[in-house]
Amino acid sequence: MRVPATLLERDLTMTLGEREIDGPTGDAVLVKVEWAGLCGSDLHVLRSGVWVEEWPATLGHEVFGEVVEAGPDAAFAVGDRVVLDSRVPCLDCEQCEKDPDFCPNITFLGESRPGGFATHVLVPSRSAHAVPAGVQGEDAVLAEPLAVAFHALGHLEGAPRRALVLGHGPIGALIHIELRRRFPDATVAVAEPNPRRAALAEALGATVHESGAATGAERYDLVVEAAGYPNALGDAVKAAGERATVLAVAISEAESRIRPLDLVEGRIRLIGVNAFLTELPEAIAAIASEPWRYRPVVTRAVSLAEFPPAVAEELRDPQAIKLLVRP
């Protein structure tokens, strides 16, 4: 069937159009998208065109919706409310035979196949997770980015006492919120120049610095690099104290300068963190039990028709923390 969808063309213009979506066969389900979230990685694709396998693309990998058609072998029934797993394992490699969560050839919904910035999206059953009754869709749609935050913080070996988060976009903010929940006695500092994003950091109780290059003399035992500006990782390592953990989360091609001696002498653990593995169900459960913790990151919601111009605004001058679209 033909459904309204955003179309990202090879010249990186995004328009509202239509695309053909097959009905579900096998274990596939057709999901009517109720809310989809704009991710920092979508902005990266919108700027660069990387990762897209077929043009025009329909991006969108943070999706909440309702199953409206189910294939004969589907694990879901019509009417089930689900959030989607953004990861598309190849299902063709040795690892996928054992556990596709760890597929080395992983691609993402919206890049290798049509995603959620459309009224409907078709996915295999393994890509959908049930949302408990009573959870609001606009809360549940945060599960995918929250799983990224969970995965990042899963790398910690102990409770941080002083944390620094560079960048308070959606992922930085969710990591901040999660730090507060897990380590309520830790102090958190945030570097974020954008006043709206900084306002949320302050609301959550952080000391806010305007720049990651000027966070003062304090040394942190956890530094999360979720900003991605040029030399952000250099700033992160500089702010890291003895035996600190530095988590590189931002999707960025901007280079950083790091003095190996700083890593060596500080015995710093520098870890690159990509997406998530098994954390999506935990993230759904966390939202189900305390949705109020996560709601403050949603700062704008638009219709599908309003979405392309809203995204263009975000590309020019990021203002939202989490922008949701309701196709």
Added chain:
Amino acid sequence: MSQTASTDEVTVRPYSPGGAVSDEPSGKLSSNESALGPAPAVVRAVRDAVPDFHHYRTSEEFRAGLAEDLGVTPEQLLITNGSDESCYLVAFVHLGAGATVVTSDPPYRIDEIVSRINGAAVVPVPLKDGAHDLDRLAAEAQDAAIVWLPTPHNPSGIAVPPARLGPFLDRVPATCLVVLDEAYRPFLPPERRPDALELLRRHPNLLIQRSLSKSHGLAGFRVGYLIGSAAQIARLDAVRAPFNVNAAALVAAGAALRERGWSDYTVARVRDERARFEAFLDAGGFTYWPSDTNFVSFRPRDHEATVDALAKRGIAVRDGSDLGLDGWLRVTVGSAPRMLLVREALIEAGEG
């Protein structure tokens, strides 16, 4: 509309709280509650304090901290069970059969109700384009015991320009109390917030009522306060119940005042969404009152279709007929996703 009643034959249209049309909490846009709720640090403080709740707790400590924040003495403050309790106490102390009060029409209902319960006659002064008609309010105040003056006003959302308050108070006789209800004060931009304490220094008949329900997300805890002269406050303090604000509410309020960033963020989010909604109303040519609060009152063209389209999306708003605004709807500024649904509903109802 005005009526005199003796205490044994009071006729009061009782207050009916805003309802819900679904079990999705974010869809309840009928009572001007906060979309974000209390600060996470408030939740933590209250949870941690529960084991102490076998003790009675007075509001002394909270009052002292608040006095310092505000730059008044503790004796100038009364901590109340929701700011509405102020209305009950003020009316109880200052009204009786034969007394007259002045409100705008439509009023914030609680002030009207407490006045009638206490036997007073209510003189309603129609709003002018949603704004208080200060000239007429001052004229009617000459023989009145109280002028109830919410600013920004509910249900209009419109505030008195601060420069007009002084001259208004100059015209009200010293024998008439003016209760400035500032429940929505934090939603005003700072430069349009009245210098309430300066007004208080010059007008001992002024009482200032505030609330932690809206900007601090504590509506269900019920915490507000009243600022006045020490003499006025002492009279009201003498008649309140001993532990009028419960321990959980006091813990929540104490933590909430420390979390200034949270209320600032709550207000900023309301202002963003309100601006988007008012731009939508402008584009659709709706009649509405530009608001300085966390709600907007507007007049839909097809009332029933609009209410239905909202309800279909799990959204409850306040019907104007509850508020003295027949044909209007009052919508609380909710979360960004819910305000999108509100706009969507208006479009579906043929409104947008």
